[in-house]
Amino acid sequence: MCLALPMRVERILPDELAVVEMGGVQKTVSLALVDGVAEGDYVIVHVGFALTRLDAVEAHKTLALFAQIAQATGEGGGGEA
Amino acid sequence: MKFIDEFRDGRIAASVARSIHGEVMAGRTYHIMEFCGGHTHAIARYGLPELLPASIRLVHGPGCPVCVLPISRIDAALALARDARVMLCTYADVMRVPASRRQSLLTAKAAGADIVMVYSVRDALSVARAHPEREVVFFAIGFETTTPPTAAAILEAERTGLKNFSVICNHVLTPSAIQSLLDSPEVRRVGGVRIDGFIGPSHVSTVIGSRPYEFFATEYEKPVVIAGFEPLDVLQAVWMLVRQINEGRCEVENQFTRAVTREGNRKAQALVGQVFELARTFEWRGLGEVPYSALRIQGRYARFDAERRFGLAIKSVPDHKGCECGAILRGLKQPQECRLFGTACVPDNPLGSCMVSSEGACAAHYAYGRYRRDVVPLQHASRSAS
Ligand code: SF4
Numbered sequence: 001m002c003l004a005l006p007m008r009v010e011r012i013l014p015d016e017l018a019v020v021e022m023g024g025v026q027k028t029v030s031l032a033l034v035d036g037v038a039e040g041d042y043v044i045v046h047v048g049f050a051l052t053r054l055d056a057v058e059a060h061k062t063l064a065l066f067a068q069i070a071q072a073t074g075e076g077g078g079g080e081a
Numbered sequence: 082m083k084f085i086d087e088f089r090d091g092r093i094a095a096s097v098a099r100s101i102h103g104e105v106m107a108g109r110t111y112h113i114m115e116f117c118g119g120h121t122h123a124i125a126r127y128g129l130p131e132l133l134p135a136s137i138r139l140v141h142g143p144g145c146p147v148c149v150l151p152i153s154r155i156d157a158a159l160a161l162a163r164d165a166r167v168m169l170c171t172y173a174d175v176m177r178v179p180a181s182r183r184q185s186l187l188t189a190k191a192a193g194a195d196i197v198m199v200y201s202v203r204d205a206l207s208v209a210r211a212h213p214e215r216e217v218v219f220f221a222i223g224f225e226t227t228t229p230p231t232a233a234a235i236l237e238a239e240r241t242g243l244k245n246f247s248v249i250c251n252h253v254l255t256p257s258a259i260q261s262l263l264d265s266p267e268v269r270r271v272g273g274v275r276i277d278g279f280i281g282p283s284h285v286s287t288v289i290g291s292r293p294y295e296f297f298a299t300e301y302e303k304p305v306v307i308a309g310f311e312p313l314d315v316l317q318a319v320w321m322l323v324r325q326i327n328e329g330r331c332e333v334e335n336q337f338t339r340a341v342t343r344e345g346n347r348k349a350q351a352l353v354g355q356v357f358e359l360a361r362t363f364e365w366r367g368l369g370e371v372p373y374s375a376l377r378i379q380g381r382y383a384r385f386d387a388e389r390r391f392g393l394a395i396k397s398v399p400d401h402k403g404c405e406c407g408a409i410l411r412g413l414k415q416p417q418e419c420r421l422f423g424t425a426c427v428p429d430n431p432l433g434s435c436m437v438s439s440e441g442a443c444a445a446h447y448a449y450g451r452y453r454r455d456v457v458p459l460q461h462a463s464r465s466a467s
Contacts, residue, residue, distance in 0.1 A: 004119075004226065004283075004310075006083070006085065030201075030203060032237075032352075033233060033348055034349075035348055042083070044284065046226050046227070046230075046284060047200065047201045047202065047230050048201025048202070048203050048204070048230065049201070049230040049233065051229070051284060052288075052340050052346050054339055055338070055339050055340065056339075058338040058339040059339040061338070062317075062336075062338065063087055063088075065317075066090070066093045066097070066317070067093075069093065069096050069100055070092065070096040072096075073099045073100055
């Protein structure tokens, strides 16, 4: 029920709809709950609606922090993050 | 998959786990409650308790919307579904929730009731458009994540003049449930449930923002860390909580910055405010009647409110005698402590609601905890190609 996943916006359609894609699967979802979504954005999709935009800059900050933790605990390189 | 696989990297998970081991204080235990079905599922699926020090106890809370749905609401839906004019639409997870006399929407469907499983409330609108001669009723459940879609659907039905669509509203509020839990005598009593901190919900928080939790941090002196659903998110949140507990801080911290802000999704909040209002009380499975813990449809949209439209009677019914869902939802018991767990009660034939959804504590323990064979090992991100 609570599961929701980040999907990439491929195409904006009329009537506040958009085609989104994840892992090769495409589907049409509603953008009625979020303003200003553009093609190429990632949105978190839940029961057929985009709930929010995913902030890619913040995502990369979190990943960079993980890389630092890995380095600090002696897990070697920071990976590709 | 982008923004998913990176957050499942097993090597990083091991590092974060090591940091947590380094952080915990000897002789101290940490009781951390996760409040969201998605977290319950992720914790079981990736076997996270095994990575953590034994002094960290992860306790499940009442965060699975299917699990907290009382029998009375399903009974009302069943009664309505027997009306030949009605087509009842609902999410898949609701179908198997046990109601009175061992019935469920699934058994009613098998007996001929017109019940349609939908992925989205938008599909229910399509059903209504395709069947103008029928009454299409959407049985809506969920926390703050599924409420905005229901609001958007009601507004769309109004805008497009759809006359045969209505909703049984079972939308509940996360902050009220947390509050009722913290106010409950079991939690207040010394030696009852101990909660040292909360992992705050992911997607509920994208909508309501982190601000509503500030009350718990100040009023109840409990730290809260809002976390994403992926295993690394959960581990990082545990680490952040351990630090807060060690340092005696009670703050709301946000691990899920890629999707959650302090204010949340204002547009979704506005739609919800336009269509719904606070219900004076609502029955929760496991928690009983909780004041101001759910939403109802406002008077000006009354024609979309199936409870009013069909004069539905909601009568409270006790749960199955042996079922411990109530205690489990309040963090008092673990699924294995229920006598029926894995014997009389299994996912294919659930006796209680916690065994229904994969996010329910009993179902998650059954799938991933009993033999542990289904636990998904965390892999290096570059190798996990799913
Ligand atoms: S195992 Fe079944 S009967 Fe027991 S608490 Fe869980 S859902 Fe209820």
